[in-house]
Amino acid sequence: MFTVDEIRDALPTQFKKSINQQLVDNINQTLSDPEEFERYRDNLIGYTHVLQQGKFKIQNYLDAVRYVSFKLMGLTNTDAYSRTFPDKIKRFKAKQLADKDIASYITAYNKSKLVSLIMEQSLIPTYVLNQDIYQEAINVQATLMRTAKSEKVRSDAANSLLTHLKQPETQKLQLDIGLSNTEKTIDSLRSATAELVAQQKALIQSGAMDAQQMAHQKLIVDAEYEEVPNAQE
Structure with a gap:
């Protein structure tokens, strides 16, 4: 069961004074199922930071956590509300409210800011919330x-x-970039360049062309190529 100190330790400073023995006793009396208590305890501690996002009363926070805890167990809005606020349901029945009117109250509560904030937090992985x-x-x-x-x-x-x-296992990333084909291409270019230089040198030495003419000569490369399909097609 909860103790006063346990709940106070879980809450922001400005809410600690609101916790008293009577409030804690009321919480404990509504938590008869051990599994239900464990879930409620984790949620009660894990979602306290939502209290910083608005002006909420501590009792409203405790009720909202309980409601969301039931929702996370798979209960419908009506069942979660009935188990969170059994006294309200009794009053609704005593006043002979129509089911549709009761449903509207439940829907409004389900969409309230505090419940919505806690539900949003429930989507965050537990290992993050409970570091x-x-x-x-x-x-x-x-x-x-x-x-x-x-x-x-x-x-x-x-x-x-x-x-x-334990350290995460190292995953090696292997990339196939066609290294062998790249090396062949470089070798071919190197050979062609050497052959071109030899030809130019021979022309200069024979007097058929001087260095200035050679420098202004257009280079035409005759090469085979393979058309690559457009990636967007």
Whole structure:
């Protein structure tokens, strides 16, 4: 069950004074299912930062977390609302409100700012929201590994750390860029260039063409090529 200190520690500073024993007792009385309690506890602690995004009362936050917790368990809006606010449902029934009117109240609550903010946070991976708890668990395992009297406990703690803290496997990226074809092309160009230089040198030496004429000569390259299809076609 929750304690006053546990809830206060989870809340921003300005809300700590709002927590008292009666409020905590009311929360504990509505959480009879252990699994339900665990889910509510995690959500209660994990979503406290939404309180910074508006002027919300602490009781409204506690109710909204409970409602969203039921929603995340797969309950419909009506079932989640009924389990979060059983007293309100009784009052609605006592007033003989039509089902469509009750449904409109539920829809309005489901779309309220506080519920919407918490639902948005529920889409964030839990490992991101609970990084502090993750680190705390690592610290506990490390302490057990070093100080536990039982060899099995120390071994289990060490194995847990090795499993969760192991380095990610290196994935090699292999690229095929046609290196062999590139080398052949470079060799061909190198050979053609050398042959051209030899021809030009011979022409100059024979007097058929001077260096100035050679410099202004247009170079025509006769090469075979393969047409590459347009990537956009």
